Amino acid sequence: MFAARQTFNLFQKRAFSASASQASKVAVLGAGGGIGQPLSLLLKLNPRVSDLALYDIRGGPGVAADLSHINTNSTVTGYNPDAAGLNDCLKDAEIVLIPAGVPRKPGMTRDDLFNTNASIVRDLAKAAAKSAPNANILVISNPVNSTVPIVSEVYKAAGVYNPKRLFGVTTLDVVRASRFISQVQGTNPADEKVTVIGGHSGVTIVPLLSQSNHASIAGEARDALVNRIQFGGDEVVKAKDGAGSATLSMAMAGARFAESLLRAAQGEKGVVEPTFVESPLFKGQGIDFFASKVELGPNGAEKIHDIGPVNEYEQKLIDACLVDLKKNIQKGVDFVKANPGN
Incomplete structure (x- = not known):
């Protein structure tokens, strides 16, 4: 509760200039899931959100009813799990977050989720392209390296693709980097600014420690830190022992990115x-x-922004990233071509 109140206070401070005339509808597709519920809670606490619209194949109205009792001014509505409900959820949305999909389990990679989550994201993207073509689309569903290209192909087919409005949420990689480096250095994570580039899985995640406050970290300490940032998700999957993946931290990261878009x-x-x-x-x-x-x-x-100067070690990380990333992106493009859906 204390952490939630801190988050609420932070949103209040950032939202001091937002006026009632700046109404913002935010839709969450997959609001009943492990990421969707805490994400929706954080959005309910954000004064910049005036209308919170929740959709899931089950549980959306229940989550909405629960959140609607929280004493902030935003209206929360849960929609029926059918085409009409999805359309109404999306209509007039400024931001659409997509955390829908199945979570990873021990031994699974993000790519193992592909066949299931790809179809889910494709179908939700089709609905969004029809009902909210001008909204900012924030893709959380893994594997992000492939699901973002899926959304782009769906939008292209619908004739409404705007690359400036499509985002894969990689904020969690930066959140982890700042926390992990603070644990190593004994500093305040809020003061750590670590640039993370590339993609959102394994070796495609490239932290640029040379651009942080601790560029001198080297050798085994650097290798261990980079590995933990790249594979931090595995740490959570293992600890949850089959009960899920990184849901709470991912929800925080998604809410942070949505907040940044609203501020801008x-x-x-x-x-x-x-x-x-x-x-x-x-x-x-x-x-x-x-x-x-x-x-x-x-x-x-x-x-x-350009990636900026990197050292030889980081250039090798980037080279490895690009090999996998190219394959991941093509996988998403190929999926839509082979499975255009109804």
Whole structure:
């Protein structure tokens, strides 16, 4: 409860300039799941959200009823698990978050989730393309390296694709990096700014420690830290022993990214977050999507930052990242071609 109140207070401080005229509808698709429920709770606590719309194949209205008792001003509505309910949930949404899908279990990689989650994301993207074509789409469902390209292909087929409005949420990698480095160095994680680029699984996650406050970390300590940042999700899956994956930390990361988009949309300048977007950085190598720092604004992704200087060690990490990332992206594109759905 104390942590939730701290989060609420943080949102209140950041939202001091938001006015009632800046109403923002936010939709969560998969609101009854392990990520969806805490994510929806955090969004209910955010004063920038005026209308919280919740959808799931089961449990959406129940989660909405529960959250609606929380004493913040936003309206919470749960929608029926059918096409009409999904359409109403999406209509007029400014932000659509997609955490829907099955969680990882011990021994599974994010790619093992692909066949199930790919179909779920494809179908939800079709609904969003029809009912909320101008919304910012925040993809949380794993594997993000493949599900974001799935959404892009669906939107292209519908003739409504805007690369500035499609985001893969990789914020958790940065959150983990700041926490893990603070544990090693004995510092306050809030003061640690670690740039993380690439993708959102295993070796595609590339922390640029040389750009942090602790560029001197080297050798085995550096290797262990990088490995933990890259495979932190496995740590949670193992600890939960078959009961799920990183849900609470992912919900916090998703809420943070949504908050940043709302801040930028409501006029705040200089809002920069890491995210997996269509990017020019490595298109010359056939890689259309890449996570890096992105400046956000009223139109979504306003500016994609270069990765900046890297050392030899980090360049090797980037090289390894690009090999896997290219395959992951193509997997998503190929899925839609082979399985266009109804």
